Every structure is written in structure tokens, then in C-alpha cells.
Amino acid sequence: MKLRHSHSTVADAAVLPPVVGLGKNLYAAVFFLMKLLPARFMLERARAARLIQPGSTIIETTSGTFGLALAILSALCGYRLMLVSDPAIDEPLKRRLEDLGTSVEIVRQPAAVGGFQRARLNRMAELQAEHPDHFWPSQYHNLHNPGAYAPLAELLVETIGQVDCLVGTVGSGGSMCGTSHYLRLLFPRLHIIGVDTPGSVLFGQPDQKRLLRGLGNSLMPKNLDHTAFNEVHWVSAAEAFLATRVLHRTHALYMGGTSGAAYLVARWWAQNHPDASVVVLFPDEGYRYQDTIYNDRWLHANGVWQTTLPAEPQPVIHPPEAGPTWSRIQWQRRTYEQVAGRPFQQARAV
Numbered sequence: 001m002k003l004r005h006s007h008s009t010v011a012d013a014a015v016l017p018p019v020v021g022l023g024k025n026l027y028a029a030v031f032f033l034m035k036l037l038p039a040r041f042m043l044e045r046a047r048a049a050r051l052i053q054p055g056s057t058i059i060e061t062t063s064g065t066f067g068l069a070l071a072i073l074s075a076l077c078g079y080r081l082m083l084v085s086d087p088a089i090d091e092p093l094k095r096r097l098e099d100l101g102t103s104v105e106i107v108r109q110p111a112a113v114g115g116f117q118r119a120r121l122n123r124m125a126e127l128q129a130e131h132p133d134h135f136w137p138s139q140y141h142n143l144h145n146p147g148a149y150a151p152l153a154e155l156l157v158e159t160i161g162q163v164d165c166l167v168g169t170v171g172s173g174g175s176m177c178g179t180s181h182y183l184r185l186l187f188p189r190l191h192i193i194g195v196d197t198p199g200s201v202l203f204g205q206p207d208q209k210r211l212l213r214g215l216g217n218s219l220m221p222k223n224l225d226h227t228a229f230n231e232v233h234w235v236s237a238a239e240a241f242l243a244t245r246v247l248h249r250t251h252a253l254y255m256g257g258t259s260g261a262a263y264l265v266a267r268w269w270a271q272n273h274p275d276a277s278v279v280v281l282f283p284d285e286g287y288r289y290q291d292t293i294y295n296d297r298w299l300h301a302n303g304v305w306q307t308t309l310p311a312e313p314q315p316v317i318h319p320p321e322a323g324p325t326w327s328r329i330q331w332q333r334r335t336y337e338q339v340a341g342r343p344f345q346q347a348r349a350v
Contacts (some may be wrong), residue, residue, distance in 0.1 A: 009076050010072070010076075011036055011072055011073055011076060014032040014036060015036045015040060015151075016152065016155055017029040017031040017032070017034070017152075017155075017282075018030055019155070019160065022251055022267070023267075023270060024274065025270050025273075025277055025278055026266060026267065026280065027156075027277070027278065027279050027280070028253070028263075028279070028280050029156065029279060029280070029281050030253060031285075032284070033283075033284050033285075034065070034282075035064075035065045035066040035068070035069035035283070037151070037152065037175075038066075038142075038144065038145045038146075038148040038175075038178075039069035041147065041148035042137045042142055042144045043079075043137070046135055046137075051135050052135045054077060055078060056079055056080065056133075056134075056135060057079070057081075057082065057133065057134040057135070058070060058074060058134065058136075058137065059081075059082045059084075059124060059131065059135070060081075060082075060083055060084070060136065060137050060139070061084040061117075061120040061124045062083060062084075063085045063086055063088045063116075063213070064089075065214070065283065066137075066139050067083045067104075068096065068097065070083070070102075070137065071083075071102045074100070074101070074102065080101075080103075081103065082102070082103045083102055083105070084107060084123050084127065085104060085105070085106055085107070085120065086116035086117075086119070086120055087108065087116075088213060089104075090288055094106075105123065105127075107119045107120050114207075114219055117217070117218045139172050140173075140217075140219070140223060141221060141223060142223070143223070145172060145174035145223050146173065146174045146177045146178030146181065146223055146225075148174070149174070149175060149179040149181075149182060150178075150182050152175075152182075153183045154182075156279055157186060160277060160279065162277055163183055163187055163277055164187070164190065164273075164276035164277045164278065165193065165269060165270075165273065166183060166190060166192050166278075166280075166281075167195065167269065167278065167279070168193075168194070168195065168262050168281035168283075169194075169196070169214065169215035169258045169262050169283065170195065170196055170202055170203075170215060170224065171214060171217060171258075172217075172223055173222075173223040173224030174223050175283070176194055176229075176281075177225045177228050180228050181228070191230045192230050192231075193231045193232070193265060193266075194228075194229045194231070194331075195232075195233050195234075195258075195261050195265050196216050196232060196234050197210055197216045197234055197236065197240070198234050199216065199323075200217055200234075201217060201218060201219070202220065203232045203234075203319055203331070203336075203339070204318075204336065204339055205234070205319050205320060205322060205323070206320070210237070211237040211304060212236070212237035212258075214257060214258040215261065226331070226334070226336045227333045227335055228333070229333065230330070230331060230332060231328060231330060233329075234323050234326070234327045235264055236324055236326065237257070237304050238303075238305070239261070239310065240258070240260045240261035240264065241257055241293045241304055242306045242307075242308075242309055243260035243261065243263050244256065244257050244259060244260025244261075244289075245260070245293070245294070246263075246309065247260055247263045248294075254287070255282050255284070255285060255286045256283065256284045256293070257289065257293055258282075258284070259283060260293075262280050262281060264309060265280075265313075266280035310325060312326075313328035315327075315328055315329070315330075316328065316329050317329070318339075318341075319339065
């Protein structure tokens with residue numbers, strides 16, 4: 001018997017999120033795994049261009065959910081996947097990747113410039129030389145990354161109607177720049193808020209070690225369009241982790257730390273703009289973080305235990321002034337150079 005509204009694979013069923021109301025004017029796109037959307041689109045375009053076929057080798061560097069998305073799709077489509085990661089990858093995720101048939105290689109030493117991300121790229125280049133007939137999705141620079149988010153924009157409009165503000169974390173630049181591009185075709189005055197974390201180079205801060213993963217970057221991705229953003233907020237790890245727990249306790253949404261960071265910002269903005277329709281993107285579920293974000297002992301041991309959230313962000317004029325607590329800058333859709341005061345290329349450690 002054929003089921004109504006059936007999907008051919010779990011990836012097809014889970015690629016778009018349910019939209020959940022979090023208040024009078026705040027809505028959340030709650031993803032099982034947001035990276036499925038760009039990963040599937042990239043591989044579909046590669047297959048259409050005859051760059052890959054069943055049995056082809058795919059090589060990528062990642063320590064998070066983009067790797068899981070590639071692993072799911074590779075297992076379903078018959079690709080051979082090789083991932084280069086670093087010690088930040090959590091052991092349950094590594095085991096899951098390997099159980100899906102993925103080869104995972106861990107780089108143990110960071111590069112002098114660009115840290116572990118640069119070291120991972122160096123090792124990946126060696127693997128690419130060893131496997132010349134490979135495909136590299138390159139999520140940070142592949143234009144199909146932001147291009148993949150047209151269906152999400154369509155879903156938001158069909159579900160909510162007018163969208164006045166979009167809030168989400170920024171890592172590769174794909175989700176926020178892609179979704180905002182398509183939404184602004186309908187709503188030119190759409191207000192876009194990017195959420196970063198202190199120690200990330202994306203919006204003009206110096207690169208530093210970061211406990212909050214899944215957002216921020218040590219390298220500048222080509223898919224990041226700085227002129228898309230009206231505001232940028234920097235949220236610390238402790239604040240993001242507590243907001244993640246508050247989100248769970250308040251709305252029973254069991255999400256990861258990136259979702260907590262975005263929720264903190266979106267809730268504040270929605271409360272201060274009660275007549276605006278606000279959408280926040282929640283990238284992935286929280287099951288990977290049961291022993292970290294949802295573990296009080298781990299929070300204490302890592303110095304990120306916090307009992308109260310700040311009521312509002314601290315305004316700053318220049319990016320280096322942001323942090324260590326929740327901070328906010330009026331980016332005003334300017335270029336990186338206009339805000340940071342130095343050329344964009346100096347931040348791109350690639």
C-alpha cells in the first residue's frame with residue numbers, strides 16, 4: 001500500500017523543518033538537521049553535472065552537522081565519503097559517521113595561522129591529491145549552499161505570510177544569506193540579524209579558541225555576504241548554553257547550542273518589536289549535546305555554568321569591542337571593510 005505524502009528517503013522527509021510558534025510574533029524553523037538542505041542540493045547539482053555517480057568519492061572537511069548530512073546522503077546514494085575533522089568533533093558523532101560508512105580522519109595539531117580549520121584544509125588537500133577523481137562539496141565557497149535555501153523561504157511565506165525579521169547563526173554564511181536573499185525578493189525591507197560568537201573572524205573580531213561550536217569561523221567563507229545583515233550579535237558560550245536549556249524548559253524543544261544563541265537574540269528582538277513577524281532558524285537537535293550542554297557537571301567543569309540571562313545586549317560601535325558577554329552592533333548592511341576598517345582579504349586566512 002502506498003502512503004499518502006510519502007517520501008522516498010529519510011533525507012527527503014526531513015530536509016525541511018516544521019514551523020513552530022514561540023509567542024505572539026515569534027516563529028521557529030525547527031530543523032532535524034539543517035545541513036541536509038544544502039548538502040542534498042550540492043550533491044544533486046553535482047550529479048546533474050555528471051561530477052559524481054554511485055561509487056564516486058566525496059572529500060570534505062567538517063567537525064559538525066554538514067559532515068553528518070553528507071554521511072546520510074552518501075549512505076543512501078552509494079557514495080564513498082572521506083571527512084577530515086579535528087579534536088572538536090564529539091565521539092558520538094564520529095561513531096555515527098563511521099557507522100554510516102564514512103572514513104573520518106582527525107587532525108591533531110592546529111596550523112600556526114587559521115588554527116584547526118587551516119590544518120584540516122591542508123590535510124584534505126593531501127587526500128585530494130591521492131584521490132584525483134573526487135568531488136569536494138566545499139560548503140564555505142559553493143554557491144549551491146546559499147542557493148539551496150529557496151524552498152525554506154517558500155515554506156516560511158506559505159506558513160507565516162509576511163516575514164519582517166529573520167534571525168539565525170552564521171558559520172558558512174549559507175543559511176542566512178541564502179534565505180534572506182529569497183525572502184527579500186518579496187519583502188525588501190526584511191530585517192536580518194546574524195548571530196556570531198566572540199573569537200570568530202566573520203564580523204571583524206580576532207580569531208580565538210571557541211567553546212561554542214556550529215557558528216563562527218576561523219576562516220572567511222566566500223558565501224558570507226556581509227551586506228545582507230542589518231544587525232550582528234555576539235553571544236558567549238555560557239549564554240548560548242543557558243538559552244538552549246531555557247528553550248527546552250519553556251517550549252520542550254531539545255536543540256543544540258546554535259539554536260540557543262539564536263533564540264536568545266530572536267526572543268529579545270521580538271519582545272521589543274511586538275508588531276513585527278519574527279522567524280528564527282534552529283539548525284539541529286540536541287541529542288549530540290546530552291553530555292555537554294544538558295549536563296550541569298560538564299558546564300561547571302568547563303567554566304560555562306550560568307544561572308541568569310542578560311536582559312539585553314550591550315551595544316558596540318566597533319567589532320573588537322564586542323564580548324565577552326552578549327553584544328550587538330548595527331551593521332546596517334555595510335561591507336566588511338566599511339565596518340572593520342580593513343580589507344576583507346586580510347581576514348581570509350585561506
